[in-house]
Amino acid sequence: MRILLALGGNAMTAPDGRARVEDQIAAAQVAMDAVGDLVAGGDDVVITHGNGPQVGNLLVKNQLAAQVVPPVPLDWCGAQTQGTLGATLLNALDRALASRGVRRPMAALVTRTLVDRDDPAFARPSKPIGRYVTAEEAATMIEHGETWEDRGERGWRRVVPSPEPLEVLDAAAVTTLFEAGFVVVANGGGGVPTVRAADGSLGGIEAVIDKDLGAELLARTVGVDLLVVATDVSHAVLHFGTPQAEDIGRVDVDRMRAHAAEGHFAGGSMGPKVEAVCRFVERSGRPAAITDLSTIGAAVAGRAGTIVVPA
Template sequence: MRVLLALGGNAMTNAEGRARPEDQIAAAEVAMSAVAGLLAHDVEVVVTHGNGPQVGNLLVKNELAAAVVPPVPLDWCGAQTQATLGFVLMNALEAALAARGVERSTATVVTRTLVDGDDPGFASPTKPIGRYLPADEAALLQGHGEVWEDRGHKGWRRVVASPEPREILDAPAALALIEAGFVVVANGGGGIPVVREHGRLRGVEAVIDKDLGAALLAETVAADVLVVATDVPHAVLRYGEPDAEELGEVSVAALRRHAADGHFASGSMGPKVDAVCRFVERTGRRGVITSLDNITQAVDGGAGTVVTPA
């Protein structure tokens, strides 16, 4: 069985959301212990991850240094965080495997994802990223070509495009490594967004939704199960209400109806639900949303919100 495990970027921070190097290393050790458990049960695992907190750190460095050096573009931020987090995850996984007496090789593929240069998000960016800044600091960054919006008393905030992922260009390299027996980390943060112009590829200032990128990667590598690991054991109807209801096994059609009824927040559970639904609809296979400590049982359909074709 081949499993695509999608880790949120916050799975690489501590409980308070800090993303110091030592926090990220400790969080990776927890996550990769769970992955080692799957590998010990002869499950083939491909790992992808978010990178929001890590890119956020790079954006702060951009802001602080903007008067001295040009800001690093978002596609470069994605490439840097893919490589760094891949390195951290590989070290943690190899240690966890050694503790279990399991021998597996690991590899990270810094991965580009093709998006449409005509995606409407590029003309009217709406995805907010990074910190709120006062007008004078935002103006300095606008001078470097960034788009910032006045958000009232909170200050100014940067907005970027969030285009649909169309194709994972480096999937053949990831697949070759998977077939050779490597545990592969790929497509972090949804992939580095690139467009094709006049037969050439060019990185763009955009953010790809990591969960939609995970769904596309799972489909592309022919995963049997997509597991989206989050900080709760189930998707929940009427979250936070007295009559809140955890979802166990549910058909993709029923989950889509729940989403249409507004049960899942657009900034948290909504994209995860959409991603799992896309994978199930396109492949006829199973998707699961659950917490990291449940993933071994989730792979067999015994834990979490298990989404089925019918």
């Protein structure tokens, strides 16, 4: 089977959320052990990943050094974390495959995603990123052109645009490697946000792309048979956090859309994942799954997780 596996940001940090180098290496090994089982079983895999904690670390460095060196823009942060996490995942996957006596070529690509400069999101930055800071710290960053909001007792937090992903600009390279038998890591963090100028030239822009929507776009572009969104829970849940909580197993996309419309999925957590799998099923006519790392293999076989299928 041809699978795109989207790893949540939690898959690249320690269970308590720490993102030290050693935490990220250990978390990558857990994730790639799951991928190793898929590859050893004969599946072809494209991997994408979140990068929120890693970009957050770079933003802290920006803040601490802002009076010494200019802050690195968000598109650069995305590209840097794609490179770092790509290499980390490949090293972990190499170890996982070697322990199984399997050899597969692999590659990590820094991947750009096209967005529309006129997307309404640019007029209303709303995606919070990074840590909370004092008003004085925020003022320094505002002088560098960033948008910050006063969030009350917790302090100030940066907000940025989160435009819709339109095209994975480097999809041809991903597809070529995938068709040649490579395991490919690409489009991390939803891709490096990129806009096209009137003269046709391309350039990065200060924004973040939802990683799950970016994964859906890549999955559809490459033409995989199954999109798997791996998170920290085994299922999407109805009535989450209440005594009536109920795991969602196999469900058709129309019913899943109805659950979403009823407000069952939080906008900052499960909501984007549900939107991504629904888009993939509707636009490709193929299934998608939401599950955790420990049940990826069973989810691929249709025996675990939330499996969304065409209506």
